[in-house]
Amino acid sequence: MIKLQRPWILGLGAASLVALGLSIIHLLNKEKAGFWPFLAILAIAGLAGATLTAQRAGEPVLIVNEGSRAHRTWQTAGWGIFAFFVVATPYLLDSFRVQQVNKSMYFAVAVLGVNLIIGYSGLISLGHGAFMGVGAFLSVILVEDYGFKLWQTLFVIIPLAFVIGLIVGIPALRIKGLYLALVTFALSYAFPTLLKIEGIDKRTGGDLGRNISLDKQVQPGRLKGLLGLNGLDAPAQEQIYKYWLMALVTGISFLLVRNIIKSRAGRAVIAIKENQIGAAVSGVPLTTYKVITFGISAVFASVGGWLYALLFSEANPNTFGPLLAISLLLALVLGGVYTLQGALVGSLLYVFLDDLRTRVTLTSVAGWRPSFFQIAEGSPLTQAVLGLVLILIAFFAPGGVVFIARKVRASLIRVIPTIPTADVVASAAVDSPMSEPEVATTH
Amino acid sequence: MSLFLQRMIEGLSNGAMYGVVAVALVIIFKATTLINFAQGGLAMFGAYMANVFAIEQGLPLIVGILLGAAVMAVVASGIERVLVRPFDPANHLPVVLITFGIAYILQAVAAWKFGTEFKSFPSPFPSGPNDHIEIAGARLRYERLGVVLVLMIMVGLVHLILNKTKIGLAFRAVSSNTESAKLVGVKTGRTLNFGWALAAMFGGVAGGLVAHFTQLDSGFMDKILIFSFAAATLGGLDSINGAVIGGLIIGLVESPVQPMVRDYVPGFHFLTSDLALLVAFLLILAVLLVKPAGLFGTTRVERV
């Protein structure tokens, strides 16, 4: 550790985070509001206070070397809080809310794929709803008509989605800029139609879609006891069991994407986005890399579709149309384009916001043009909320929620990166000219 | 044969409507290299306004449609000024978000204010059962021919505006090089604003024409917009004539294709007009593979 001033600020930040998480969970259950709303407000105030105090000091509260013991301690604490919420969430929420969290997870995996294309490759694709559809329909069809187990279908879906991604990607990526957005948006429109063509509709169920029959659906299995499901009612058992399956797949997906973007291949993809010519003269084969990235992003979208089938045990062509494509985009920008965590954060926000807008009732300001201000529950006007959010993000939070969170974190903690040296010549680096001499001394 | 001719005219008149909306998209793309995903929403709202002016207030239909389009032109110029201009046009994502956001809001407001049920909408042309001419046994209905006529008039009009007026000259200057235009004193902001208004005017007129064939509801322009995207992409996003020809091609492909496929390809006999979307999609992909800038678009040389 190099410097820790006023550690209470960090403590306040961490405590506020935990309090905020807990109060959100309790507010979602909303049987009794009690003191939870106040705790939530307090927690937000606490976070803001910690940030502002740190910013006023002009220097982060904690400055540590990457990989030092202090850094590890704080990292473990952070991951501990995260792990606590991952484990506790399904047991603290009622089964309807757990299902919403599950919904966010299938969304998040698909958004992860969209982010690879929009965020990391800088290509605006509005066609990933169709790839989700590929995943969902293949799962249902393979399970129902070909006797696959649901998990086995992944071995067909992943390679197939990659190939379909390439087939769509190769022509699509010759197209520049917003042409690509147009063509992929047209694909989103065409996809449900394609599924309803006679012949194909025998497999897809046409306008009605297909279900996975009850005996083949995912049921809480042997792990029931381990997951603490005994004694819960059936819907809760089902949702919590699915929660764990989906969390596993979501976690693996995030890990894979993180590994990709932090590698030679990922840097090449980002390089193409930020300066194509620079990437080309550094030896990056532009088209190959764009097309492969498109294929990979299609795979994640299709795995999102697979999770959809796992959660709802059905697939309907109309689900995977243009509206879904725009929702994926909305979730992505809510969370943060070009950030890894943005996919999950944005999906959670989107799912709960979308639910909230269909339930909210706004009453008029007393006596003043009441008809104009009254928005009944389920009014078509609530759709406008989503549009408004899109515009507000573009104006006020172009980096999404994660970007704001990173700013907060940066004002609290600064990590000084380790100097990459060969282990044997570590001492050589110490002599190198450094702007911050304290780094060299502690190394 | 007569049936084929009749279908051709139907296809052309559909194509003309796509063409008008496609021209609207092209006007905005030419000036800013942006795409307005709210173009359909604006046109839809314009048609509802026409409905208010003409049916509810009793104005002549043509006046109603023009008034509706004019209202949307004002709205669009407001949108451009407040919501679009603050962003760097080279950064596409914000404008995609904003135009989708506007589309959402317009649809929501329309559904809320005007109801969610379908409303029938009259045609400005004679559309009774006997309003047609017969050529070689084909019945060519006036309402169909009228749409093609309107397209021709509007394209003529836009060429007149761009080539004979001062603001048209400014518009062409801004489209060919915004920086240079600014340097020689062209007010680029005002010019772009004019472009958005003009485009919305086009869209609004198209909305008023389409509504007769599809009926009014908050989503009636969605499909038209997609076909217009296809038309504009096919023709090349920066060519007005390309957009018109693209629109006509898509219209022709859509209308004869669908019954023919239905009749001759086994398994497709119940098919709805939606197949056309698929065909249009494949058509664009094929064209873009051969000519990435579309049929009539210009390829720009990149400077390093």
Place this chain on the structure above:
Amino acid sequence: MSLLEVKDITVRFGGIVALNDLSFDLDEGQITALIGPNGAGKTTLFNVVSRIYEPTEGSITYDGQDLLAMPAHRICRVGIYRTFQNLALWPTMTVLENVMVGAFTSTKTSFPQAALRIMGARSEEKATKRRAYEVLEELDLADVAFHPATGLPFGTLKRIEIARAMIGKPRLLMLDEPASGLTHSEVDELSATIRGLRDRHNLSVLLVEHHMKMVMAISEQIVVLNFGQKIAEGTPSEVQKNEAVIEAYLGADAS
């Protein structure tokens, strides 16, 4: 022995002739400068060699290979790396990561290897990072290694581009106006750096530069262009005495 042979290269953009029948040889291990007034076609030649522009006529041979038969991303595989007049860096990545992209051709982690972190992906990443840092140290850039490649002084950014090129172990390094935006003392430092790099790494250097003092000081051979045409070629002292050069370029400069 000549490493790069440019023969009868003509580039036309529509009606404009950017390069007209340009031929010259670049000898292995030498620093060759390409000079001429603005718009003479120097950067155009760089772009032709990088396979960004397609020449209308002519051929380029590099080490016995036909360069014009290769796609742009192959050029650095044969050892040609370049920098840009207006920079081609990646602003959201750190300086270190920018340099690591330069190591693209000398590393081989593929998408699946990267995703699963198997088959040497981890150790290669570590080694690349270390190499990138070493290159940054050699170019006195170690103190900005973890800074994003944006918002730094122009001269620093230009050196980062050199670092990105150097990590690829070039045989031919093409520098497009490396001294622009530098102060006098910095130009001297840069001259020393370029010479040092050439000596330590057995480079050949092709240099486009307006800074005449630097050009005359470090180049062994100079090719002078004007309006897309070669008007002179030779050692610095020969070029300085050349009538056509004085008239077209240096003369105008002196007045």
